[in-house]
Amino acid sequence: MSLEVKTLDYEIRGKEILKDISLEIHTKEFVGLVGPNGCGKSTLLKNIYRTLRPKYNTVFIDGNDILKLSSRKMARELAVMAQENNMEFDFKVQDMVMFGRYSHKKFLQGDTSRDRELCAEYLAEVGLEGYEDRSYLSLSGGEKQRVLLARVLIQESRYIILDEPTNHLDISYQYQIMDILKKQEATVFSSVHDLNLAALYCDRILFMYQGKIVDDGTPEEVLTSENLWKYFQIRAQISRNPATGKLQIYYLPDWI
Numbered sequence: 001m002s003l004e005v006k007t008l009d010y011e012i013r014g015k016e017i018l019k020d021i022s023l024e025i026h027t028k029e030f031v032g033l034v035g036p037n038g039c040g041k042s043t044l045l046k047n048i049y050r051t052l053r054p055k056y057n058t059v060f061i062d063g064n065d066i067l068k069l070s071s072r073k074m075a076r077e078l079a080v081m082a083q084e085n086n087m088e089f090d091f092k093v094q095d096m097v098m099f100g101r102y103s104h105k106k107f108l109q110g111d112t113s114r115d116r117e118l119c120a121e122y123l124a125e126v127g128l129e130g131y132e133d134r135s136y137l138s139l140s141g142g143e144k145q146r147v148l149l150a151r152v153l154i155q156e157s158r159y160i161i162l163d164e165p166t167n168h169l170d171i172s173y174q175y176q177i178m179d180i181l182k183k184q185e186a187t188v189f190s191s192v193h194d195l196n197l198a199a200l201y202c203d204r205i206l207f208m209y210q211g212k213i214v215d216d217g218t219p220e221e222v223l224t225s226e227n228l229w230k231y232f233q234i235r236a237q238i239s240r241n242p243a244t245g246k247l248q249i250y251y252l253p254d255w256i
């Protein structure tokens with residue numbers, strides 16, 4: 001049981017963005033995707049959740065080529081929280097969350113009382129209890145982000161793909177959202193910019209640079225001062241935080 005990418009290349013307007021990417025995410029793993037701006041993280045994730053179309057026989061869920069899965073089956077397997085969400089039309093928060101139940105319904109079936117219960121539960125879980133009737137577009141960036149997380153959770157899929165889930169969130173919600181994700185039964189694959197957050201929550205980290213996966217391992221194996229210098233050109237002191245037992249990175253800009 002795994003999410004697998006095999007020798008995936010991807011070009012945009014003649015420019016090679018992804019170069020021979022192969023990776024495997026195993027059941028119940030929490031895997032982070034890190035790397036500098038523009039290295040291809042979103043492009044890779046979009047190929048996995050089919051916003052961009054990969055070639056046949058390059059992305060597989062439990063051995064099945066994702067291009068051969070119906071959109072309903074795909075939604076049952078994989079929930080997505082993408083980065084941009086420019087919406088032209090407004091919806092109530094409850095409707096936004098309920099979109100996540102689509103794959104659990106028959107054609108034209110309305111919301112059940114169970115769906116509404118789940119909606120209330122997941123909104124409470126992301127700290128938005130009682131927000132059902134609010135207009136989505138009137139919410140703050142962080143509130144919108146948390147509605148999108150509730151939509152991902154209500155989908156109850158086996159894989160969750162996230163592109164920078166803590167974008168827009170204040171420090172307490174960054175940790176709260178990572179905590180919520182960590183306790184899900186699902187397999188999680190997420191791009192993460194904050195390397196200390198990645199060190200704290202990820203079982204495994206994939207390091208991406210210029211369209212390639214250049215390192216793959218535990219946070220201790222991958223988040224080294226050598227890698228941070230080589231791929232981010234930042235000096236760093238790395239130690240183990242006695243309170244968490246996890247890596248703690250201290251960045252050392254040039255003036256230090």
Ligand SMILES: Nc1ncnc2c1ncn2[C@@H]1O[C@H](COP(=O)(O)OP(=O)(O)OP(=O)(O)O)[C@@H](O)[C@H]1O
Nearest residue numbers: 012013017035036037038039040041042043044191
């Ligand atoms: N539609 C597009 N047209 C042209 N270039 C694109 C397009 N989409 C992405 N790119 C380029 O592909 C490269 C990878 O972009 P991508 O968004 O995947 O990077 P990223 O690692 O997610 O970056 P960030 O950390 O800044 O979010 C960048 O150089 C970007 O400019």
